[in-house]
Structure formats: structure tokens, C-alpha cells
Amino acid sequence: MEWFNVLIQGSLLGGIYALFAIGLSMSFGIMRLVNIAHGDLIVLSAYAALVITDSTGVDPFSSLVIVVPVMFAVGYALQRGLLNFTLSGGLLPPLLVTFGISVIIQNGLLQIFGAYDHRLQGGAVETAALHFPAGISIGVYPLMVFAVAAVAIGCLQLLFYRTRIGRAFRAVSDDADTAELMGIDNLKLYALALGIAMIFTAIAGVLFAIRTIFDPAAGPIRLILAFEAVIIGGLGSMWGTLIGGMVLGIAQSLGAALNPTWQILAGHVAFLIILIIRPSGLFPRTRD
Amino acid sequence: MSLLQTNNLSAFYGDFQALFDINVTVEQGETVAIIGANGAGKTTFLRSVAGVLHTVPEAVAFDDQPIGGKTPHEIVQLGIAMVPEGRRLFPSLSVEENLLLGTHSERSGPWNLNRVYELFPRIRDLRHLPAPSLSGGQQQMAAIGRALMSNPRLLLCDELSLGLAPVVIRDIYDCLKLIAAEGTTVVLVEQDINRALDASARFYCFQEGRMALNAPTKDFDRATITAAYFGM
Numbered sequence: 019m020e021w022f023n024v025l026i027q028g029s030l031l032g033g034i035y036a037l038f039a040i041g042l043s044m045s046f047g048i049m050r051l052v053n054i055a056h057g058d059l060i061v062l063s064a065y066a067a068l069v070i071t072d073s074t075g076v077d078p079f080s081s082l083v084i085v086v087p088v089m090f091a092v093g094y095a096l097q098r099g100l101l102n103f104t105l106s107g108g109l110l111p112p113l114l115v116t117f118g119i120s121v122i123i124q125n126g127l128l129q130i131f132g133a134y135d136h137r138l139q140g141g142a143v144e145t146a147a148l149h150f151p152a153g154i155s156i157g158v159y160p161l162m163v164f165a166v167a168a169v170a171i172g173c174l175q176l177l178f179y180r181t182r183i184g185r186a187f188r189a190v191s192d193d194a195d196t197a198e199l200m201g202i203d204n205l206k207l208y209a210l211a212l213g214i215a216m217i218f219t220a221i222a223g224v225l226f227a228i229r230t231i232f233d234p235a236a237g238p239i240r241l242i243l244a245f246e247a248v249i250i251g252g253l254g255s256m257w258g259t260l261i262g263g264m265v266l267g268i269a270q271s272l273g274a275a276l277n278p279t280w281q282i283l284a285g286h287v288a289f290l291i292i293l294i295i296r297p298s299g300l301f302p303r304t305r306d
Numbered sequence: 307m308s309l310l311q312t313n314n315l316s317a318f319y320g321d322f323q324a325l326f327d328i329n330v331t332v333e334q335g336e337t338v339a340i341i342g343a344n345g346a347g348k349t350t351f352l353r354s355v356a357g358v359l360h361t362v363p364e365a366v367a368f369d370d371q372p373i374g375g376k377t378p379h380e381i382v383q384l385g386i387a388m389v390p391e392g393r394r395l396f397p398s399l400s401v402e403e404n405l406l407l408g409t410h411s412e413r414s415g416p417w418n419l420n421r422v423y424e425l426f427p428r429i430r431d432l433r434h435l436p437a438p439s440l441s442g443g444q445q446q447m448a449a450i451g452r453a454l455m456s457n458p459r460l461l462l463c464d465e466l467s468l469g470l471a472p473v474v475i476r477d478i479y480d481c482l483k484l485i486a487a488e489g490t491t492v493v494l495v496e497q498d499i500n501r502a503l504d505a506s507a508r509f510y511c512f513q514e515g516r517m518a519l520n521a522p523t524k525d526f527d528r529a530t531i532t533a534a535y536f537g538m
Contacts, residue, residue: 201382201411
């Protein structure tokens with residue numbers, strides 16, 4: 019029964035990893051952009067929420083009303099004003115430019131907020147738990163985060179498969195040159211894609227900061243976790259990304275149950291094993 | 307007033323010059339063929355008109371407006387649609403989604419899903435299948451339909467017959483006549499000379515990026531074309 023508990027806690031932990039990964043998965047799936055600054059954008063969202071909660075006294079959940087549109091605008095402007103110019107020269111220019119953005123965000127945050135740890139106060143929901151027979155307790159907050167991840171991915175699936183703009187996203191992902199020939203303004207579409215990706219990044223940033231302390235250097239670890247969830251799930255598959263997050267979470271929980279110091283290591287090891295056994299992930303979709 | 311006119315159009319791939327001072331004129335409503343051997347610059351010509359290759363603004367005029375240097379999506383909005391070589395349907399989209407992609411230019415006109423299905427009845431039954439599951443001929447029909455969905459005034463067709471069985475090619479060219487009868491101006495690029503000359507009123511023959519011959523299709527003689535085609 020203890021192992022069953024580990025399995026459940028690990029799966030729920032995967033919810034936050036899946037949320038980390040959605041934005042990364044979208045920008046790679048649609049514009050083949052590997053966004054090294056993704057983790058720092060998550061942390062930037064957390065700081066944005068911190069500023070809002072500190073200055074107005076609202077709870078972090080309400081701060082999303084402002085953080086989400088702000089991050090959408092950041093994503094749109096970043097793609098339109100900078101990243102679009104890096105896309106024609108292969109995989110390396112966007113890598114270098116987003117690496118630069120990552121450095122800028124980290125140091126900017128360090129300059130403004132210092133190297134202190136921060137945390138967002140989520141209130142009673144943080145410690146609430148549901149109790150089940152056989153000694154299994156499920157935290158309300160992890161359950162909520164997992165539900166948000168599942169709903170977010172469900173919404174994205176609807177966007178991709180039921181809307182006109184989603185059809186354009188899939189077409190551009192398949193063959194950008196032909197999409198442009200059919201009348202699609204690829205560069206504008208890319209800006210919109212990063213804007214939408216940042217909506218989910220903002221949600222991920224706020225939910226993560228309620229659960230974990232963060233500082234200006236917290237981004238790269240989140241980037242790695244997001245990468246691992248995307249790769250385990252398979253590039254371009256949104257539900258795969260959720261599964262990828264869960265695999266990562268379960269591996270970490272199992273590792274922690276065996277020895278508390280093995281938690282992080284176990285996640286990386288699981289990632290490496292899947293990379294060796296199934297290099298294209300569990301549910302690959304993207305064609306190259 | 308010509309619908310499409312190129313004025314000393316030159317095109318480059320890096321340092322390599324693929325087209326030299328090409329002057330082509332296409333009148334409203336006519337079907338014009340461009341023939342030539344492999345590497346003659348036929349596809350390059352279409353790509354220049356469609357905005358994929360950058361040219362100086364005055365090199366291409368559409369409806370007397372310079373359009374050289376505009377982006378492909380701007381040119382689609384002006385009313386030039388392309389059926390690319392090799393069909394290039396989007397593999398992860400269904401047939402109908404591929405057709406609907408053509409509506410992103412938001413041009414109004416006679417063509418819509420129903421009209422395309424009337425033109426290609428076989429596509430209607432297959433509309434929910436993924437595009438790659440169609441046969442070559444059906445894919446070509448879907449690719450033409452996708453271009454028509456943008457309600458073009460000028461339809462650029464690149465190698466419609468490529469890789470298709472003769473009976474399928476005949477079907478497709480029959481449909482092309484119906485499209486032209488609607489008033490759509492068509493520029494055809496073909497390696498299949500007979501097919502191209504049969505479907506068009508005038509033709510241009512390119513050879514190694516230069517104009518080799520330019521004549522009405524009715525009064526040509528075989529030897530002249532062969533000479534222009536192969537440069538003998």
C-alpha cells in the first residue's frame with residue numbers, strides 16, 4: 019500500500035512538470051524553437067505574481083488575472099521583435115539568443131530582487147488533504163495542480179483540433195513554407211504561438227511558486243524538468259507531455275521512497291533510460 | 307491591361323542566377339503554359355511570382371501593381387494562388403482541413419467547400435481522411451482545391467502531371483478547363499509538352515533560365531519547339 023501511495027503522489031507531482039513543459043512543447047512543435055529561457059520565463063512569472071501579491075495583498079491565484087495577460091504580451095513581443103529573426107538560420111541562432119535571454123532574465127531578477135528565496139502564500143489550500151482508507155492521503159493542492167495541467171492540455175487539444183487558428187498551427191508545424199504559400203502569415207502566427215505558450219508558462223510559474231521556494235537562479239532546473247517531460251512524452255504530443263510529467267514524478271517519488279537523497283537523481287535516470295529505449299519518446303507526433 | 311506581367315525578371319539562388327530577363331505577359335482569363343526541360347527555370351519563375359523568391363518590386367506586376375518583394379501570404383491575399391510541385395498537402399491535416407487552409411487569405415468569390423467537392427466529387431467521400439492516405443491523383447485534386455479555396459484570380463500550377471497515370475492526368479486537365487471557364491486565369495508549368503499545349507492558348511518555352519520561344523499554341527511546328535526546348 020505504501021508503493022501505491024508513492025505511485026499516486028508521483029503522478030500528481032507530474033502535473034506541475036507537465037505545466038512546465040506545455041510552453042516548451044508548443045514552441046518546439048510549432049516553430050522548432052528550443053527555448054533555453056523557458057525556465058527563466060517560468061520564474062519571471064513567479065516574480066510578477068510576487069510583486070502583485072506584495073503590493074496589492076491579493077492571493078497568488080487572483081494575481082493570475084494580471085500575470086497571464088502580461089506574460090502573453092511578453093511572449094508575443096519576444097517572438098515578434100526578436101525570435102522571428104533567428105528562425106531562418108537553423109537550430110543554433112535561436113538556441114544562442116534564448117540562452118542570452120535566460121542570462122538577462124536571471125541577472126535582471128538578481129539585480130532587482132536580490133538572491134533571497136521567495137515563496138507565494140497560497141493559503142489554507144496548501145495544507146488541505148483528502149483522506150482515503152488504507153492510510154492514503156492526497157493533498158488538495160497537488161490534486162488541483164494536476165487538474166489544472168489536465169484541463170490546460172485538454173483546452174490546447176481543442177484549440178489545435180477544433181479551431182481555425184489551431185489548424186493553421188498544425189499546418190505551419192507540418193510545412194511552414196507551404197503554409198505561407200496558402201496565405202498564412204507565419205511570423206504573426208509564431209508570435210501568437212509563443213504568446214499562448216506563455217499563458218501556460220505563467221500559470222505554471224505561479225502554481226510552482228506556491229509550492230516551492232524560488233530565487234532568480236531557479237529557472238534552469240525547471241527548464242530541464244520541462245525538457246525531460248517533453249522528451250519522455252514524445253515531441254509534439256500534448257497528452258504525451260502530461261504522461262511524461264507523470265513518469266518523471268513517479269520516478270522521483272520512487273527514488274525518494276527508497277532514499278530521500280535519490281529523488282532528483284531518480285527522475286533523471288528514468289529520463290535517460292527512456293531516451294535509450296525509446297529515443298523519440300512514448301507518444302511521438304512531430305514529423306521533421 | 308495585363309493581369310500578370312514580368313519585366314526583365316531575374317532570380318537568384320544565392321550567387322547562382324536561375325532566371326535572366328524574363329518577360330511574360332498573361333491576360334485576364336487566358337491559360338498560358340510554360341514549358342521547358344529540367345532546370346529551365348519554370349518552377350523558379352512561379353516561385354518568383356508567388357513571392358517565395360525575392361525580386362525587385364518592378365520585376366513582377368499584378369493588375370498593374372508592382373508585387374515583387376512582397377511576402378507569399380500578401381501575394382495570396384492579392385489573388386495569386388499556387389498549386390505547388392509535388393502537391394505539398396499538410397500530412398497531419400485531414401483532406402477537408404487542407405482545403406480549409408486555403409481560406410486563410412479571406413478572399414471572397416465563387417469557390418467554397420461545396421463547389422470544390424462538386425468539381426472533384428471523389429474528394430468529398432474522402433474528406434475526413436488524413437491527406438497522405440489519398441492516391442496521387444486525389445492528392446493533386448485536393449491541392450488544386452486548396453488553392454481554389456483562396457478564390458484566386460490567377461492560379462499557378464506547377465507540374466500537375468508529375469507522377470500520375472495518364473488517365474488521371476486527363477481527368478485533372480479536364481477539371482482545369484472547367485476552372486478556366488469560371489474566368490480564372492491559369493499559368494501552367496509542365497514538362498509534358500503535349501498536355502501543356504493542349505490545355506493552353508499560348509505558351510512560353512524556357513531554356514536554361516532564358517526565354518527561348520513565345521508563341522500561340524495553334525500555329526507552332528514541332529521542330530521549332532524541339533529546338534527551343536533543347537537548344538539545338
